[in-house]
Amino acid sequence: MVDAGFLVQELDATVGGGILAGALAFRLFLFMVPFVYVVFTVLGGIAHAVGQDPAHVLGNIGITGILANTVVKIDEKSAWTQAALVLGAIVTLFITSGALMKALYVVHWLIWRVPRTRPAGLPPRLALIGFTLVALALSVAINAFRTSAGIVGAVLAVLIITALSFALWWWVSWKLPHAPGPARALIPGALLMAVGADVLDLLTTYWIGNLAARRTNTYGAVGSALAVLLWVYVLGRIMVGSAGLNAALWYRRQNRANSGTTAEGQQP
Numbered sequence: 001m002v003d004a005g006f007l008v009q010e011l012d013a014t015v016g017g018g019i020l021a022g023a024l025a026f027r028l029f030l031f032m033v034p035f036v037y038v039v040f041t042v043l044g045g046i047a048h049a050v051g052q053d054p055a056h057v058l059g060n061i062g063i064t065g066i067l068a069n070t071v072v073k074i075d076e077k078s079a080w081t082q083a084a085l086v087l088g089a090i091v092t093l094f095i096t097s098g099a100l101m102k103a104l105y106v107v108h109w110l111i112w113r114v115p116r117t118r119p120a121g122l123p124p125r126l127a128l129i130g131f132t133l134v135a136l137a138l139s140v141a142i143n144a145f146r147t148s149a150g151i152v153g154a155v156l157a158v159l160i161i162t163a164l165s166f167a168l169w170w171w172v173s174w175k176l177p178h179a180p181g182p183a184r185a186l187i188p189g190a191l192l193m194a195v196g197a198d199v200l201d202l203l204t205t206y207w208i209g210n211l212a213a214r215r216t217n218t219y220g221a222v223g224s225a226l227a228v229l230l231w232v233y234v235l236g237r238i239m240v241g242s243a244g245l246n247a248a249l250w251y252r253r254q255n256r257a258n259s260g261t262t263a264e265g266q267q268p
Contacts, residue, residue: 027099113179
């Protein structure tokens, strides 16, 4: 275990894990802004049309709620202006989703040291947007359950987040570039993501949300942006660490297997 820790640290230092996480966080942020604008503007418009308070839709739903409260202002624009802005945000969303996919591929190229491949066509972008929509819907459901069920809900919410994060990131890791090997080789990184998702959820609920509120009162939209940037950097660091953990353990097993084969070949 200690040896694996040193291998992960060495690999992280070699590939510049902090720099990769920062680059990934920047593209995550650029993707989140149009995504949140489109989704919450549409939902807020529907709520307004049926006579409900749009502010209820723009509630604090995790980190997306913090960002939505900053970038979405439904009642301040005409319908035509809102439609034009949503259309522009949709175009921007497809552009930034492509940039985020490329960043994820580059991170995994560098960490796994595999031949370069690129996400081709529209399907990967649609998959990323759909994946984010599913994650948002699950976040809304989990937060509602946690609020209504008290302590039991909080415990169950952690377990649900752990299981879903593990399964989803295991599948994503399998789709991203990696060394040829069995799917079980990607389990350690998925476990790290599951634990990291729990930590991020607790940070968002009990610290980043309050931090954003205080900084927004002091610095306006810049305060919320800083809180979101902190969140996406932590997420980017977890993603890079997940790939690094999988790669370090995989190459350690390969080196041991090669050493054993060489030793057997040298026996008289």
